[in-house]
Amino acid sequence: MYSLKITSQSSADGMVERDFTVGGVPGVLWSPGSGADRAPLVLMGHGGGNHKKHPAMAGRAQRLVAGCGFHVAVIDAPGHGDRPRSAHDEAEIAELFRARAAGEPEGPIVVRYNAYLAELALPEWQAALDALQELPEIGADGPVGYFGLNMGTAIGLPFVAVEPRITAAVFGQHWPDVLAEKAEQITIPVEYDMQWDDEHIPREAGLALFDAFASTEKTLHANAGRHKELPRFEADSAVRFFARHLR
């Protein structure tokens, strides 16, 4: 088992920010500023081409930490953020950009590349959760949630499917091809976001992935608009979802 190595610590906006590594994988832990009482933990997965401290991650963390008093942890996905890209990463990204420029569907490439990253990331997330739970302010038996859209769903959904410590999850905006059979193993409460007019993910594909979850408590939020137009208020909704289920 890897332990958590804190590499730097700072404070801003009422949050304590600690950079860490677990087994060489870089991550960030955002925590409430006051006291060391135990609090729930939300693990967040970032989107493709982004990284652990992307403004979308920091913004959601702010809501969860300041608004709910939770801890929030993000690790860089393989080939993302502070981690090197392999020759395979470079080839897949080049292929994605080529398809986009040619006006070809990007789904097949994203599905295939994200499934590859998800396999690499699964043991990394398990090691990170093991190490985070060693911290006294988190603990081994506290509630844990997972929040990730796009690539954060492709990586997080297979992780949640095999990780009994996670008791509530927010996913969204991916294809069912690889993920539906993993979703069939998930029974915890789920909130799922999709865009009704997504130009990359067909409507039927989004509905099929939501349908696949075995959870008796699951909610689909489908908003009018294209792939990148997911409304800001869905982040607030996710925070309320975690407040309901992790407190």
Place this chain on the structure above:
Amino acid sequence: MYSLKITSQSSADGMVERDFTVGGVPGVLWSPGSGADRAPLVLMGHGGGNHKKHPAMAGRAQRLVAGCGFHVAVIDAPGHGDRPRSAHDEAEIAELFRARAAGEPEGPIVVRYNAYLAELALPEWQAALDALQELPEIGADGPVGYFGLNMGTAIGLPFVAVEPRITAAVFGQHWPDVLAEKAEQITIPVEYDMQWDDEHIPREAGLALFDAFASTEKTLHANAGRHKELPRFEADSAVRFFARHLR
């Protein structure tokens, strides 16, 4: 034009409750207890077999009045609450109960009967809104929303389709047969609730009605569960929707 006749007034739980009639139609207006500043108005339509002061109406009003400082008005639908049932009402209700007891689909009867009630209710809602806007604490140019599920959608959706004073609406749980062509005329922000495992309304029917709205800003909330299992937190979501759009 009919005027608003206040028939009684009381206060409880921080809300002022005024019973009224408009052109003989009984209604209730719930308002904030303090002051006479102008505030937005939410019109609510009750469900089939219920009435203007059903606990679901009073509960939603409490959230909108105490939580947002809004006014909330509900009128009894034709044949409901304090209004007499016609021979036609009695016959349709008997037919609905017969179909239920026989295990036959209730959709065709509900769709037909609710469309009949919606035609009667449309001028009643317009008269009620006219009269409510005469009150100085509401006014003729303030924001107005509409909130109604089930029969409250069957009656409210055709009303909203022709009523430019309403600028945001929450609907849900009905069939597209009669309503889809009205929804195509609606362009205001809409939140739409459906149950993913509704035993009365086929999933494809619920999705088709949501799809029909012409609104560029619309959100579908689909929850796992049967027709009557709509989660309580959807009422809170509707309140936040109105707070975003009417303030």
